[in-house]
Amino acid sequence: MESLIFVVTENPKFFFKLNKGLLKYKIRFKILNLGERIPNIKSIILTTKEELKSLGEFNQNKSLVIPYEKDNGFKEYILNVLTAYKLGDLNFKSLAFSIDPGTKRFGLCVFVNDYFLNSHTVFNKGDLINKLTLYLKAINIYKEKGEEIKYNFKIGRGMGVLSTTKAILKGIFSLFDQLENVDIFLVDESKSSKIQIYDNGKRFPKHEASALILALRKGIKVEQENYIEKINKIKKKQIGREDFLQQKQEIIYLNKNKTDFEDLFRQIISADISISDSIRFIIQHSKQVSQIS
Template sequence: MYSKNNDFGKYFLHVIAAVRIGYKKYYSTLTFSIDPGKKLGLMVFLDDYYLDSYCCFEKSDFFAIIHKYITIFEEENPTLMKLNFKLGRGVLDITYDLVKQIYIMFQNRKYLRVCLIDEFKSSQFKLPKNTIGKKFTKDEISALILAFRFGIDVRFDNYDDIFNQLRMKKIFIKKTKTEQSKNHDEPLLSLDEVVEKVLSGKLTLSNAIEIINANNA
């Protein structure tokens, strides 16, 4: 319950989480999907459900946002949350700087995953309809498409080497087809339908990844 002693921003985020995901005393996982560039598209998932999105004009804005989410949802939580970062690698220098800063901030965490994603055609997707009442920038939608993809996991002790190999084109990340796919538990869904269901809270990120990538198995 909100009181004058509580920070309204914190209260508001908990209300959004309760509406979109369901009330929990403690949440366990935050996933941040990022489309790096002159502007940074950011999609935030809480316990595998879409929570919110942003278009950040400065890297400082991006880090302020993720710090806010982590601080608010870890408050009074007896355990540290699992943090997942999925970053597009279209502009390697920007992505490298983000990964470096992420590890400076969170390298001592036990549950930290950083993944580099191929940005192939991610910015070309256009949202055909919007049923949740929020306007999304192309950077935010690109970040959402990246969240659906597999990539290369990097660690604190190897990310420098992996970026060097990417710069020398010694590592190739498989491009993911995102037209449509079929899963034995789900009817045929187009990418448009998957996006709409994720944004409306009818589909988890994990289920979306499974559906979209089923035809690449």
């Protein structure tokens, strides 16, 4: 799904920051002179708002232009470039986060339109909320006026980190208080840290891998009015056990069939398969394995 990128600018500061940002995400690009004709192929054109009028001819049906405006912030700009690069456009329908709370580190995975976009390891709740705020600001720059976006959270609810989960929820409810279409789920973390994931021979960061696995599970829906009550019930083991039992076979499948999952994982982080399709894949194959055994 990745698109070819053309950088068209004579602004040295913009180019320096853009080059650094694209290198961070290992995004290759080609430099074109301002005014040079853009090749008639599917592509993304990166330039500044001031240089838009000086762009060469290009096919508007094949090329997506993403102009940089100083007032919008460069970090937000790069995230939108990453989104367009991986998904092919900036037509936002949903923004989802899966969070693995830890005692010292948190794992965070970000999904746009049901496809994996990015992941982070953060070190405290404040850093986590800042990351969420950054993505929220980035998506608001290019979304159409009046366009409805669905927001989804899946947050780990391990017994040892419930107080941390509670603090995260408080921050999320404050951040997303004015938004509609927000669904939040507390997800069983059982065995999520036991699954090691490798991408091209390199181990994916532990907490980010756990966050990705949480994105593939169901959970208990909570709202601002009842999240404290439901967390207390989880502590007392009055709710939550049924989630684990329902997904037990899928958890066993992922632990025993690491080769299958690593292949699926590579497709997920390359945005070649959606999270919904990944969940269906896991359910289907875990049932097949169960029937065989």
